[in-house]
Amino acid sequence: MRYKRAHRGAESDEVAVNPLFARRGEERVPRFSLPTEEMLPETAYQLIHDELLLDGNARQNLASFVTTWMEREADDLYREAADKNLVDRDEYPLTAAVEERCVHIIAGLWHAPDTQQAMGVSTVGSSEACMLAGLALKRHWQRARREAGKPSDRPNIVLSSAVQVVWEKFANYWGVEARQVPVTAEHPHLTAAGVLDAVDENTIGVVPVLGLNFTGCYEPVAEIASALDDLSDRTGLDIPIHVDAASGGFFAPFLHPEVRWDFRLNRVHSINASGHKYGLVYPGVGWVVWRLREHVPDELVFDVSYLGGDIATYGLNFSRPGAQVLLQYFNFLRLGRRGFTRVHQVCQDVAVHIAGELDKSDAFEVISAGTDLPVVCWRLADGRRRNWDLYDLSNRLRDRGWMVPAYPMPKDIQDMVVMRIVVRNGFSIDLAHLLLDDVREAVDYLNHLEAPLPRDVRETKSFHH
Structure with missing residues (x-):
């Protein structure tokens, strides 16, 4: 079974290794086949470590429910x-x-x-x-x-x-x-x-x-x-x-x-x-x-x-x-009932705050305000002609490092496109304020578009729920 490569940079059949930490003969290694020779563990570590620097910042990934931080212990x-x-x-x-x-x-x-x-x-x-x-x-x-x-x-x-x-x-x-x-x-x-x-x-x-x-x-x-x-x-x-x-x-x-x-x-x-x-x-x-x-x-x-x-x-x-x-x-052991309650209450408070701020905008209609799970879901408000949609807003926020997916609702109501934020432990009220500032700035930018963005610019990676 073949899958699409994870990113466009994977087109080359070789990986270049920085000569500062590579031995002679290790400057290039095959990307899709097993190398013939051994490599120092320090070199293998540094090679993978450097590639992973291009991954996103987990604290700004608001698409996932999955835990990305635990305590040092x-x-x-x-x-x-x-x-x-x-x-x-x-x-x-x-x-x-x-x-x-x-x-x-x-x-x-x-x-x-x-x-x-x-x-x-x-x-x-x-x-x-x-x-x-x-x-x-x-x-x-x-x-x-x-x-x-x-x-x-x-x-x-x-x-x-x-x-x-x-x-x-x-x-x-x-x-x-x-x-x-x-x-x-x-x-x-x-x-x-x-x-x-x-x-x-x-x-x-x-x-x-x-x-x-x-x-x-x-x-x-x-x-x-x-x-x-x-x-x-x-x-x-x-x-x-x-x-x-x-x-x-x-x-x-x-x-x-x-x-x-x-x-x-x-x-x-x-x-x-x-x-x-x-x-x-x-x-x-x-x-x-x-x-x-x-x-x-x-x-x-x-x-x-x-x-x-x-x-x-x-x-x-x-x-x-x-x-x-x-x-x-x-x-x-660490949290007990009270600890879990405190951690989750903070998440819900942040979600409700985000929903309240989004609801103040005449651009959005909030569908889920974070009162069940700390998840905020919204769509564009009806009754106004725009040169942009939620995919454009998602891409604009991505430029600021935020992963806030736009996606169609399930079949039967798939014509409804929404955006969603999942508030997890570690997404603080301060980060929420920074996100909301970027949302307002992005909406202001998009509202000043004189025409829709070209389709190839507006394309977004599909979101899998």
Whole structure:
């Protein structure tokens, strides 16, 4: 499989090495093939280090939910644990024990009925967690259908058209029909009415999202659960819920504890979240927890005698790093409930402030004001002719170092183009003021255009939510 090269500078087949730190013969090395000779570690380091200088400034990347900064002590722990293979429980039993502690902590955070008996596992991000949860739903449904003597070859899963692409992957990879309920400008999220129109006896589960990537808004999990409870009472059709809380799972429990979206709702069978988003850990860790052990079919759990011990494993990956799991536990110890609440409250305060300032401009209409996740989403206000659009504004801000994506909303309302800011830990109110100043300056510049910019100037890299 071939992919586009990351940037235009990669056209050359060789990389030039600065002669100040290169030995004779190392001045040029092949870019796309393995070098013949060895290189000093200092030279290899400097070569890669210098290339990475052209990457963006993570503090100005407002497109991503992913954590880009941790404390020095976390960095030290990361280096110390870089060689730990999480699956090797005989060699690293304490790392495995820490994973179990994290599962119990997260189960308690999500109000599991019995946190000590909760079934859960760490994953390589939320994408693997979604795959595991979806597969459990499918197998659970198939077993029930076979026991009832009914066909089990046409499973479907119900979600909105605004879900993250991982659910389209799940449906494609595992042979499940993805029934995507269309969103609208008035309701850009999954609704109870839409769910009831889509489900049937072949539905393995419904997947509401706690924090949509497009807008940061919570889908109404409790309302959907209530509608499915009523459907079960009327028809006997018992359809479980999996909550995709990739972004909100480590945010809502601290800032919105009154919102009922988790295992307080009996119909919620499983939940996933990204530890590397508002769990505040470097990239590479996700979590999935099931309400009850019985919600994970036994045939999906493998007992493996390997690496000096017998282990039960449920995952798509085998060997994988344990460092991020340790960093998750570090954050639990370091911050506690009050610390997470304080950190997230600052993020939300900054997001609400940005939304309020943008709302003062007659150029914008704010769609999401940061009151669910600290995400601000807006579009151009109607009723005014302009020589520019949000792609132009995004490119103008990029010139100032800011990564603020402009992108179309999901299918069904793809004609609506929006911009979005994700406020993460480390994006302070002072940085917000600098950003807002640059937005005002960019809008003033664009308003003075006498004609639209040429299309080749206005082209922007596509944004993948």
